[in-house]
Amino acid sequence: xxxxxxxDSEIGPQVGGLDAINxxxxxxxxxxxxxxxxxxxxxxxxxxxxxxxxxxxxxSEAKDHKSMPYITLDEKEISIELLPLIPxxxxxxxxxxxxxxxxxxxxxxDFIQAVLEDEETIxxxxxxxxxxxxxxxxxxxxxxSSSDNVRLQEATEVLNLSPTDQFENFxxxxxxxxxxxxxxxxxxxxxxxxxxxxx
Numbered sequence: 001x002x003x004x005x006x007x008d009s010e011i012g013p014q015v016g017g018l019d020a021i022n023x024x025x026x027x028x029x030x031x032x033x034x035x036x037x038x039x040x041x042x043x044x045x046x047x048x049x050x051x052x053x054x055x056x057x058x059x060s061e062a063k064d065h066k067s068m069p070y071i072t073l074d075e076k077e078i079s080i081e082l083l084p085l086i087p088x089x090x091x092x093x094x095x096x097x098x099x100x101x102x103x104x105x106x107x108x109x110d111f112i113q114a115v116l117e118d119e120e121t122i123x124x125x126x127x128x129x130x131x132x133x134x135x136x137x138x139x140x141x142x143x144x145s146s147s148d149n150v151r152l153q154e155a156t157e158v159l160n161l162s163p164t165d166q167f168e169n170f171x172x173x174x175x176x177x178x179x180x181x182x183x184x185x186x187x188x189x190x191x192x193x194x195x196x197x198x199x
Contacts, residue, residue: 005039040067056091059113098122105132112136119143164191
């Protein structure tokens with residue numbers, strides 16, 4: 001039995017409690033226009049077709065090309081022309097290391113999912129990418145380790161650092177540079193004042 005290809009934003013349709021029928025039952029029809037399924041597609045032959053949704057409703061549809069079937073029927077033949085539907089804002093997935101995505105970013109109002117290929121978590125990447133992609137929807141990580149042992153080791157290393165060292169590491173990670181002498185002196189002064197007030 002031929003099954004339609006579904007996207008992430010839909011579930012299989014049911015009619016009268018059935019989620020599918022044998023496609024052979026449709027062979028005697030000149031053209032069968034199917035509905036509900038988001039992804040435009042034919043089933044076994046050109047004249048049994050899902051037109052698809054006019055817009056993309058999930059990132060699993062990012063590579064789909066939306067269209068409107070224009071059907072001409074006469075006694076001898078059927079002609080099918082797929083008229084492209086071009087949305088005001090597309091649905092796209094961008095992939096790469098965070099710094100590369102920023103470096104090569106071009107302003108776009110498309111709906112964006114960013115897949116970061118960094119091996120460590122980036123602090124607040126969405127707000128930074130939002131400057132180039134104001135309609136960014138989600139951030140995914142591709143290469144992050146899911147090992148509990150790795151995460152536990154990293155947490156232990158952080159806990160063993162002094163508050164000053166933790167702040168310095170955070171500053172370096174956030175700004176991609178070391179403290180200047182004046183910034184380091186300011187931090188030391190603030191930490192001394194905090195220690196004085198808490199002791």
